[in-house]
Each structure stands twice: as structure tokens, then as C-alpha cells.
Amino acid sequence: MRAAIVYNPSKMDRDTLAPQIESAQPLDWSEPFWIETDADDAGEAAVRTALEQGVDLLLVAGGDGTVRVAADAATGARVPLAIIPAGTGNLLARNLGIDVTNLRNAVQTAFDGEEREIDLGELEIEAPDGTRSKHAFAVMVGFGLDAEMIDKTDEDLKKKVGWLAYVDAAGRVISSLDKVRVHVRLDGGRTVRSTVNTMLIGNCGTVTNGIIILPDAAVDDGMLDIALVRPRGVRGWLQLSGYIARNNMLVTKLLRRRGHLGRQRTGAALGYGQAKETQARLEEPRAVQVDGDVVGEAIALRAGIRQDALVVRVPKEHARDAGPAV
The missing domain is CATH 2.60.200.40 (Tumour Suppressor Smad4)
Known part of the structure; x- marks a missing residue:
């Protein structure tokens, strides 16, 4: 099992996120892919690159724009999407009950939360x-x-x-x-x-x-x-x-x-x-x-x-x- 982590560096620092990923990820999972978004395409290229790796879980750390792009791409791949709220509104995360105030809780949900199909x-x-x-x-x-x-x-x-x-x-x-x-x-x-x-x-x-x-x-x-x-x-x-x-x-x-x-x-x-x-x-x-x-x-x-x-x-x-x- 392997996860890909797409993150917006203007919203989330990798050095802050990495320790939380390391402590929450199951021990038998492989080292995750880390892919930084590009401001020119709102994260579309990064998400596409992540899904091309054939990963089992896509974590997205960023604002609503990055999450929206990832959601659109993940629908075709049917790879579970885990949201790490890092924006101002964090709208989808709020509506799904994901903790928007505590990074550790959000990362924990990414790995041990339940899967839910949404529209x-x-x-x-x-x-x-x-x-x-x-x-x-x-x-x-x-x-x-x-x-x-x-x-x-x-x-x-x-x-x-x-x-x-x-x-x-x-x-x-x-x-x-x-x-x-x-x-x-x-x-x-x-x-x-x-x-x-x-x-x-x-x-x-x-x-x-x-x-x-x-x-x-x-x-x-x-x-x-x-x-x-x-x-x-x-x-x-x-x-x-x-x-x-x-x-x-x-x-x-x-x-x-x-x-x-x-x-x-x-x-x-x-x-x-x-x-x-x-x-x-x-x-x-x-x-x-x-x-x-x-x-x-x-x-x-x-x-x-x-x-x-x-x-x-x-x-x-x-x-x-x-x-x-x-």
C-alpha cells in the first residue's frame, strides 16, 4: 500500500506535515510520494502525476481550489481522497466533519477514517x-x-x-x-x-x-x-x-x-x-x-x-x- 501526498507549499509546509504523516501511516505501507503543486495550474498536474503512480490513497493538503481539482481527477481513478485542510474556508472538509483546526486529527482521519461515497x-x-x-x-x-x-x-x-x-x-x-x-x-x-x-x-x-x-x-x-x-x-x-x-x-x-x-x-x-x-x-x-x-x-x-x-x-x-x- 502506498499513499501520494499532494501539497500546496503556499498553504502547507512539508516539514510541518511530514512528521504527522510518518506517525499516522501504517507501518507496512511504503514510503509515500510527495508532490508539490504548481501555482500555474491549481494543482492539476500534481494530482495527475500522483494518480499515475497507481497509489492506494491520495492525500491533498491545500485550500479549496486544490481540493476541487483533486476531487475532479480522483473521480475517474476511484482512488480514495483524504483532505488535509490548509486553506481559509476548507469548505468540503467542514461538510464532511473533518477537523479543520487540528492537523494531527485530519491526518489521522486520512489513514484510519472510513470511506464514504459522495456526489x-x-x-x-x-x-x-x-x-x-x-x-x-x-x-x-x-x-x-x-x-x-x-x-x-x-x-x-x-x-x-x-x-x-x-x-x-x-x-x-x-x-x-x-x-x-x-x-x-x-x-x-x-x-x-x-x-x-x-x-x-x-x-x-x-x-x-x-x-x-x-x-x-x-x-x-x-x-x-x-x-x-x-x-x-x-x-x-x-x-x-x-x-x-x-x-x-x-x-x-x-x-x-x-x-x-x-x-x-x-x-x-x-x-x-x-x-x-x-x-x-x-x-x-x-x-x-x-x-x-x-x-x-x-x-x-x-x-x-x-x-x-x-x-x-x-x-x-x-x-x-x-x-x-x-
């Missing part, structure tokens, strides 16, 4: 000039507040204060955020027209700092969860804040996990939906984010789901947990 999303966007591009996503994509916030986040500030840099960016963009008319179609049904300032399509529901945005999302249910954020005036923003606050209360999380709550209801400020495929056409172009990375502007997008596409290592207590972490 992977796929997004196709059409740019204003008509060109199209495809992107895999493990957590969430969207346009509006989240994409503008990510686009305006100061990278130097993020290195200093972490996720608090997103709060700073949100404060700067929320007052100038324009609404856009969007035509949405779920699973080939009728087209719904709505005026929104944010649209989210998620495979998972938990974002930065553990905040639940899509309470019904499950990483292995074969469905995408959709949210149309459409507050009107101060009252609408207060309603939206109330929805999110209630969804993040400990009691609400526990009741939902135990099956005592039904599906999240749609309100005037926030509409929810579920589908295997989602299509949307915007009347004006907007920046689109994929798992925390802005990938360009779009006037149309299509999102689908690859069910049970990825095998991941998770803590044993989360191996069969379909809901968000409490």
Missing part, C-alpha cells in the same frame, strides 16, 4: 462573448453576493486574518450589489423568472466559518440544492438574516439531523429548490464563483450532479451522516 457537481458557464467552460465543484457555485465578496477580498488581509477578510469584503459590496433578472429551470420543468441579487447551487450546505446556507443539502443525496436570494429593502434583509440565524441555531441543527424538521420553506426573501440539473439565464452578466474561486462572468449556466462519483476518507462518526455538521 460531485459539474458546472458549465456561458460567458458574455459566447465561449463556454466547464468546472467541477464539490461544495457550491453561484453569482451575486458570494461571488462579488470573494472577488473583492483583499488577499493580503486574508493571509493575516483568514475568513474575517470576507466580512470586510461583504461590507464593501453589499450596498452596491445590483439585482439581476434570471430565468431558472429545474430538471426540465417550467421556467421561473425571478429578480435576485444572489443565486446559489450547492452540493453541500455549509460555508465559511461553519455557517449553514443550504440546510437541506446533503453531499450524497444525488441532488443539487438551489437558493434564490431576493430581499427587498431593509425588511427583506432582516427576514433573510432571520432565516439564516434560525438555520444555524444548535437546536435547529439537531432537530433537522434527527428528522424532526421538514424541508426548508420558501419565503419572500429566500426561495429554495432541489434538482438533478439546474439551468439559469441572466439578463446581465455576473461574476461566478466555484467552491470559493471566481472563474469569470456568465450570462448562462447549467449545473448537474455526478452521484456517488467520489470516495473520500471521513471520521468514523461522519461516515453515514448525510446532514451538515453540528
Whole structure:
């Protein structure tokens, strides 16, 4: 048995990670491959090189961008993916219950955790000039507040204060955020027209700092969860804040996990939906984010789901947990 360790040197130092790998790896395993990512390709070449070695386990130490690239590549190889959170958001790790605060625990999970099959999303966007591009996503994509916030986040500030840099960016963009008319179609049904300032399509529901945005999302249910954020005036923003606050209360999380709550209801400020495929056409172009990375502007997008596409290592207590972490 042999593991490959793909690491982003700007996020994780090998000298810090190596002792943890050495103490957690089974004694009868061979010496692991160590492969450093290249900033020019977000880790794609490193992951491809690792999988070409015919390894039994792929460990990825980096941020959400590196994890997303690795997840997409690992689906074809069916090699278990183990995440060593080393970014700001660590979104997929949070949704899988992997410890994002303790390196030793995360590495231990990589070797002795249980395997779990999860879904992977796929997004196709059409740019204003008509060109199209495809992107895999493990957590969430969207346009509006989240994409503008990510686009305006100061990278130097993020290195200093972490996720608090997103709060700073949100404060700067929320007052100038324009609404856009969007035509949405779920699973080939009728087209719904709505005026929104944010649209989210998620495979998972938990974002930065553990905040639940899509309470019904499950990483292995074969469905995408959709949210149309459409507050009107101060009252609408207060309603939206109330929805999110209630969804993040400990009691609400526990009741939902135990099956005592039904599906999240749609309100005037926030509409929810579920589908295997989602299509949307915007009347004006907007920046689109994929798992925390802005990938360009779009006037149309299509999102689908690859069910049970990825095998991941998770803590044993989360191996069969379909809901968000409490």
C-alpha cells in the first residue's frame, strides 16, 4: 500500500506535515510520494502525476481550489481522497466533519477514517462573448453576493486574518450589489423568472466559518440544492438574516439531523429548490464563483450532479451522516 501526498507549499509546509504523516501511516505501507503543486495550474498536474503512480490513497493538503481539482481527477481513478485542510474556508472538509483546526486529527482521519461515497457537481458557464467552460465543484457555485465578496477580498488581509477578510469584503459590496433578472429551470420543468441579487447551487450546505446556507443539502443525496436570494429593502434583509440565524441555531441543527424538521420553506426573501440539473439565464452578466474561486462572468449556466462519483476518507462518526455538521 502506498499513499501520494499532494501539497500546496503556499498553504502547507512539508516539514510541518511530514512528521504527522510518518506517525499516522501504517507501518507496512511504503514510503509515500510527495508532490508539490504548481501555482500555474491549481494543482492539476500534481494530482495527475500522483494518480499515475497507481497509489492506494491520495492525500491533498491545500485550500479549496486544490481540493476541487483533486476531487475532479480522483473521480475517474476511484482512488480514495483524504483532505488535509490548509486553506481559509476548507469548505468540503467542514461538510464532511473533518477537523479543520487540528492537523494531527485530519491526518489521522486520512489513514484510519472510513470511506464514504459522495456526489460531485459539474458546472458549465456561458460567458458574455459566447465561449463556454466547464468546472467541477464539490461544495457550491453561484453569482451575486458570494461571488462579488470573494472577488473583492483583499488577499493580503486574508493571509493575516483568514475568513474575517470576507466580512470586510461583504461590507464593501453589499450596498452596491445590483439585482439581476434570471430565468431558472429545474430538471426540465417550467421556467421561473425571478429578480435576485444572489443565486446559489450547492452540493453541500455549509460555508465559511461553519455557517449553514443550504440546510437541506446533503453531499450524497444525488441532488443539487438551489437558493434564490431576493430581499427587498431593509425588511427583506432582516427576514433573510432571520432565516439564516434560525438555520444555524444548535437546536435547529439537531432537530433537522434527527428528522424532526421538514424541508426548508420558501419565503419572500429566500426561495429554495432541489434538482438533478439546474439551468439559469441572466439578463446581465455576473461574476461566478466555484467552491470559493471566481472563474469569470456568465450570462448562462447549467449545473448537474455526478452521484456517488467520489470516495473520500471521513471520521468514523461522519461516515453515514448525510446532514451538515453540528
